Amino acid sequence: MKIISRAFENKQTIPQKYTCDGENINPPLQISDIPANTQSLVLIVDDPDAPSGDWVHWLVWNINPETKLITENESPKGAVQGTNDFGKQNYGGPCPPAGTHRYQFKIYALNTILNLPSSSRKKDLETAMENHILDKDILIGLYEALS
Helix, strand or coil: CEEECCCCCCCEECCHHHCCCCCCCCCCEEEECCCCCCCEEEEEEEECCCCCCCEEEEEEEEECCCCCEECCCCCCCCCEECCCCCCCCCCCCCCCCCCEEEEEEEEEEECCCCCCCCCCCHHHHHHHHCCCEEEEEEEEEEEECCC
């Protein structure tokens, strides 16, 4: 399985448009090589370099496995958005307080559909995903705080 973006290359800078310094909208994401027996996809976007530890920017689950493209500024149709660390159920773009941070766009193929409320957070989602992951991939984007 593979996740890429036409907005930035792996381990390269995320354009300002997709951050709190710009339009704060999600970048376009392309997903390929999804395993044949996948029942749903999960997307977790987080920042492992946040001062408080891992900071969750976007949680999306029960994405239709037929999904090949998550378009810019749009959540996948029919999917559930969980609660991020901004306390919202949507995409919150990179917004580091200082320095350069890594933003992980992690895609998972699951052999099940998850029964979780949108109030769920990353820990709830990861617990529900246990023993159901068929494949996964990660796209890393970088963003430096504006001074």
